[in-house]
Amino acid sequence: MPDHPLYQQLDELAKAVDTIALADEAELAELRTQLLGRKSGKLTHILRGLRDLDSDARRDVGQRANRLKQQIEAAIAAREEALAVPRMTASDVDLSMAGRRQWQGAIHPVTAVVDEICDIFREIGFTRVTGPEAETEEYNFVKLNIPLDHPAADEHDTFFLDGQAKQPCGEWKAPGRLLLRTHTSPMQARTMERYQPPIRIVVPGQAYRRDPFDPSHSPAFEQIEGLVVDDGVSFVDFKAGIDFFVKRFFSPETEVRFRPSFFPFTEPSAEVDVQCQLCRGSGCSTCKQTGFLEIMGAGMVHPAVFERCGIDAERYTGYAFGMGPHRITMLRHGIPDIRMLYLNDMRFLGQFAL
Ligand code: PHE
Numbered sequence: 556m557p558d559h560p561l562y563q564q565l566d567e568l569a570k571a572v573d574t575i576a577l578a579d580e581a582e583l584a585e586l587r588t589q590l591l592g593r594k595s596g597k598l599t600h601i602l603r604g605l606r607d608l609d610s611d612a613r614r615d616v617g618q619r620a621n622r623l624k625q626q627i628e629a630a631i632a633a634r635e636e637a638l639a640v641p642r643m644t645a646s647d648v649d650l651s652m653a654g655r656r657q658w659q660g661a662i663h664p665v666t667a668v669v670d671e672i673c674d675i676f677r678e679i680g681f682t683r684v685t686g687p688e689a690e691t692e693e694y695n696f697v698k699l700n701i702p703l704d705h706p707a708a709d710e711h712d713t714f715f716l717d718g719q720a721k722q723p724c725g726e727w728k729a730p731g732r733l734l735l736r737t738h739t740s741p742m743q744a745r746t747m748e749r750y751q752p753p754i755r756i757v758v759p760g761q762a763y764r765r766d767p768f769d770p771s772h773s774p775a776f777e778q779i780e781g782l783v784v785d786d787g788v789s790f791v792d793f794k795a796g797i798d799f800f801v802k803r804f805f806s807p808e809t810e811v812r813f814r815p816s817f818f819p820f821t822e823p824s825a826e827v828d829v830q831c832q833l834c835r836g837s838g839c840s841t842c843k844q845t846g847f848l849e850i851m852g853a854g855m856v857h858p859a860v861f862e863r864c865g866i867d868a869e870r871y872t873g874y875a876f877g878m879g880p881h882r883i884t885m886l887r888h889g890i891p892d893i894r895m896l897y898l899n900d901m902r903f904l905g906q907f908a909l
Contacts (some may be wrong), residue, residue, distance in 0.1 A: 602719035636898035661908035691731035821854025
């Protein structure tokens with residue numbers, strides 16, 4: 556007999572349950588009488604009506620009414636408890652108290668140095684590009700004039716990856732045996748293959764070597780490669796480019812020193828030293844009393860590299876360099892151990908937050 560008026564009253568009662576959760580103290584007292592009151596409560600009214608029903612309907616309505624009664628009682632008890640919790644008022648809050656700043660994260664000091672270096676080179680016309688970390692022997696060694704049986708190829712102590720690259724690495728084609736690049740120099744070859752001069756690029760990115768993780772080495776480290784190729788680029792342009800960068804990044808007084816060196820892909824090659832930033836050149840333990848610290852390898856691009864990468868070696872000349880932003884960051888901030896830059900300890904990194 557679901558159309559009996561008692562069912563309608565049950566429905567109304569069910570709707571009232573929801574209003575309990577929003578009631579304030581006075582409303583709650585009111586609701587309690589309205590719903591459960593002995594004399595004229597809605598539930599009482601329904602229970603009284605039971606005697607007019609036949610036995611089946613009586614059982615059904617009776618059960619529903621009892622369930623509702625329990626729900627109402629539980630809702631009232633829950634609301635009472637919620638209202639009993641003391642609420643904060645305006646006078647409980649000291650509005651004049653200084654706010655506490657939330658730590659929002661910041662740029663890692665090495666990332667900041669990478670960005671700063673790339674920005675300095677951008678001022679003199681360099682474009683920032685990136686390339687794949689999973690490289691092939693071809694690009695990491697062969698095209699850079701490093702034959703695979705040359706000691707330089709295993710001097711690098713390479714991490715080889717299993718298998719061959721049959722697919723392009725991202726946007727770059729990469730057929731051949733795969734490895735983790737041991738320097739960012741493969742991007743010299745990739746850029747020259749794709750673009751004709753004039754070329755002026757800087758390439759920041761990770762490189763990998765089988766080195767121990769000790770105060771001055773990490774098996775994964777940042778590098779920034781630089782490459783310039785154009786008509787008539789001379790050794791003077793090379794020195795001037797590097798000198799401009801060092802004076803801009805460190806200070807106008809910082810001295811730069813070029814020491815003869817060897818790389819298969821540059822000729823002549825040099826290692827570039829800058830005046831030690833800690834002792835200002837007078838000699839200390841960081842620079843081993845020499846007053847200078849090495850910051851990059853560099854040189855004039857070897858004609859054999861041009862030939863392997865499709866650039867006319869008779870017409871064009873250029874220079875290249877590769878530096879380590881971790882070392883440069885350590886030098887700038889006087890950080891004694893490279894591992895501090897990998898630990899992600901906020902107490903350490905927080906000091907460099909801008
Ligand atoms: N690729 C060299 C290294 O990782 C650095 C370098 C780059 C030297 C470009 C000369 C020219 O040690």
